[in-house]
Amino acid sequence: MNLEGACTHIQDVPKLKHASRRECEDCVKIGAEWVHLRTCQSCGGTRCCDSSPNRHASRHAKASGHPVISSAEPGERWLYCFPDDNAVEY
Numbered sequence: 349m350n351l352e353g354a355c356t357h358i359q360d361v362p363k364l365k366h367a368s369r370r371e372c373e374d375c376v377k378i379g380a381e382w383v384h385l386r387t388c389q390s391c392g393g394t395r396c397c398d399s400s401p402n403r404h405a406s407r408h409a410k411a412s413g414h415p416v417i418s419s420a421e422p423g424e425r426w427l428y429c430f431p432d433d434n435a436v437e438y
């Protein structure tokens with residue numbers, strides 16, 4: 349994705365991945381609730397944001413080394429890179 353202000357991780361995202369389901373796949377397993385959803389741009393998994401009690405998206409990023417998420421919320425169009433703490437709109 350060639351976006352202004354994008355770090356190399358975001359530039360390396362070939363094509364935007366969208367959430368296949370409107371739920372956090374890890375919260376569903378444990379019966380937890382979430383606030384907002386994010387989609388991993390490496391594997392396409394959708395997990396909950398840092399305002400959610402379990403913060404599965406950032407935990408997944410740390411555990412897997414997948415750097416970039418997108419917002420999976422309707423109307424939000426941005427990508428975020430964890431290692432660079434870099435957010436860009438698209």
Ligand SMILES: [Zn+2]
Pocket residue numbers: 355356357358415429430431432434
């Ligand atoms: Zn980056």
Ligand SMILES: [Zn+2]
Pocket residue numbers: 372373374375376382395396400402403404405
């Ligand atoms: Zn979750």
Ligand SMILES: [Zn+2]
Pocket residue numbers: 388389390391392393408412414
């Ligand atoms: Zn991932």
